[in-house]
Amino acid sequence: MAWRFKASKYKNATPIVPKPEACIRDIFVGSYQTYGNNIAASAAFIAFNWEHAGSSLAVLPIDDCGRKSKTMPLLHAHSDTVTYLDFSPFHDGLLATGSQDCLVKVWHIPEKGLEQSISTPECTFSTKQRRVETVGFHPTADCLLFATAIGCVTLWDLTCQQEAFSNNEHPEVIQSLSWKQDGRLCVTSCKDKMLRVMDPRASTPITLAAESHQSIKDSRVVWLGDQNRVLSTGFDAARLRQVIIRDLRNFSMPEKTLELDCSTGILMPLFDPDTNMLFLSGKGDTTINYLEVTDKDPYLIEGIRHSGEQTKGACLVPKRALKVMEGEVNRIMQLTSNSVIPIMYQVPRKTYRDFHTDLYPETNGYRSDMTATQWLDGANTPVPKISLDPAKRELGDTPIIVLRGPLNEVVNNIANKMRNTKSSNNISTADKIEREKGIVKATYVPIKEKIKHMEQQSHTEKCELEQRFKEISAAHKEKDEDGNPHPQPTSEKNGNDNHHQQRETSSSSFDSETDMRAGETTPPKPLPRTSRNNSVSEQLSATVGGTNEDVITSVVTASNVAVAPRPVARPRTTSGYKVNRRAIIIHSHITAYPMLSFSCLISRKHAQTLT
Incomplete structure (x- = not known):
């Protein structure tokens, strides 16, 4: 039991619930039978389903609070329920949505938010008469969109608005998809009780497969950062909720299995790769569990549990928007039936006057050095890291917000960047040819x-x-x-x-x-x-x-x-x-x-x- 005494920087992270005045109140959220989390957040905005039909979305600033009116501007996204929504990691105003109307749409949120209702997307894709289950952006390649439907995984390149990859090898509905942090591989959970590891750029996309949770009820999966491990949540044959960790080196055998309770709420796993903090929020539950993931036994260490209102959905806020000078290491946006509650997880310290470097390792930045075309051609450029230290940021402890304009401007900027890269490569090639010909610069001689x-x-x-x-x-x-x-x-x-x-x-x-x-030595x-x-x-x-x-x-x-x-x-x-x-x-x-x-x-x- 030596692990109980192991020092952990985040084991005492405490959930802090703000006062009702600091929450978004008087909203209208229905009950939706979807595989999504019903809410998404960027460093600038939060978006969530609105009204009972769920075909429209409310988009508000991340720090908004107070009562909301029924007549406020909305994003009229689809003709049917929005099943999934996600923000781009490189553009805080770029939102992707999927719906039961078998369409995937990309939206641009203005810098000042929704001043009037919007119904015209930046681009639209079809999933061929299949209900969209999940949708999201690639973690390292800019403007690369993915979506899952019944038995199908699809990738789209937003720069040319064309389909880049499609795979139909799943026999049932794909309930969840998660990418490895470096963007090389992804893992899916399917209704056929199987987990599959995929490499979309390989000749045989599905590289690994293993049996997972034994119940046909909803299952979720998340990749544990850059590790070669994945974590899934679901139900066993006795309908007990469980958490399973698997290592890719022995994918068929679970590394850790944790039995929780017999509740019927579907667990939504929220994982932070920088701190290895895992949050389990069940739909319909009033509690949010916090666990710390380790690479040694017991693998999952329970932390402080939060109890509050009934959960309709939940998501994590990007690290760029955290209040680092208050010891905030994570923030969960909890969606309830009539409010959005920001729950701050704070590590207790004696004082917060100084920046605590040990609590905030460098995190993935907001700029991608790789386009969708480059990734599809085999590139694996990581996202540059940034520091959360206010002394190393231009605006101090102000949240880092990235708004790059409409999609056409983003595409033009990417095209210009590619053009400049090619010209610089041509110049370097010319220099190389000159050096081979012997035209070199004069060397310095001491x-x-x-x-x-x-x-x-x-x-x-x-x-x-x-x-x-x-x-x-x-x-x-x-x-x-x-x-x-x-x-x-x-x-x-x-x-x-x-x-x-x-x-x-x-x-x-x-x-x-x-x-x-000659033989004598005489003085001169x-x-x-x-x-x-x-x-x-x-x-x-x-x-x-x-x-x-x-x-x-x-x-x-x-x-x-x-x-x-x-x-x-x-x-x-x-x-x-x-x-x-x-x-x-x-x-x-x-x-x-x-x-x-x-x-x-x-x-x-x-x-x-x-x-």
Whole structure:
């Protein structure tokens, strides 16, 4: 019995009945032998059967109250009793009705309600001379309508107002139909005492079947949210009212059977998938039972029972219309013989100043991302969830009401949405083709990668330059060995025949000194002062303003000295000054004298003097 002590957030939910002034009073409701609940509610309106014939409906605002007159505007729906009515989950002003006149009609309720009586529907469908038993909207696909008749289940697409599916495999009257919350499957209860699970998009629509309640009296079925379980109400062979839970994984064997009492009232199951709260209201009963559905034994936990007036019909109000700042977790609209009573189920809390997040999980929203055509083609897009927290809603704790206008406007909006979706898909397809062709956007390259690439490129250019120098040097050496004279420049080198001999002599002397000292480690000689006579710096400074020939002559003359003084050391301006200056000097020499020997230009000793 450990389950008795299990903590439950909703086990103490208490029904609160308002004062008579807060109820809708002095209405005229007859007794109808139908399988429907005789009342339906959206976040904006409530609709219920009116007068004894039941062919007309009264449509009032959800928060309306007070006495009503016999002369108030009505919805003159059918020529015979309205057997079932239901509001669209995505349009609070779109109402579907079915009748004994074998017609299904869709109505648009104006934003301000019925200011005058209405008798012209948005569209009408026929069930082929069969009385309509149930009617409703698909839970996830927009503008997809269903209806059941004797042995027949039919789907209509409201966007094109055509029949999309029909199945005639039920041998008897279909008493109830309920969809799984994700809209993939539905379950039916039939007068032949069988439950059937259907997939309208499959080649064989009926996928599962099992025997249900053993009495031929009315039976109802409801799918338990997104679970793989269904719950049915009916009578056993001894005419006791019972509740049965079945799991699709073992559909033929009941998971739980609960015997209630021997009353004759037909149980109307009202289930909230967000809180797993189940309400059982029997036609003609004065009590409404509350149970909590669990996935473990005992599966059904009884809560507080409400006793009041005799019930003609009942329905749940959408979660978007609840008073969340008062702890209201569900609201039942109870239809009696002369009134409509809103019964609020409130979870007791110490204070209601703050929003209690634990009581209100995210619920299905009011926008569908899937059309009827898409669902029929195999799509299974879920309805986006919304939060009931007033801080996350545009209008705070005000009920979220969705009114989208007449049906033709709804259809046009859906068509525009489909058109925009196709255009966006075409654009994305074009982008994909461009990417496949190689037309892509420029990629971002970090600055470190750019610097590394520049360094590698500089190193490559330097290596190519050295390789070029080596090739030039090798070519000159081959010519020297063959005894061919070097070609002289026409303008600059006429009369300067001794230049090459002097440079070769100095180069050979530098090479000999370098070879002698290759095995020794000696400190470098101190640099000469700038005031010392006959220094290279003085000679160079003396030639400032002269021609290039004068500068070259002075440098060559200085190289004939036995011990050539070193140039004055200057401070380095950058870390790469030595290498860059040497490369610049070598490049300038090659430009001026392309046929000079490479050994004369880049010998070690000469390179040291240049730096």
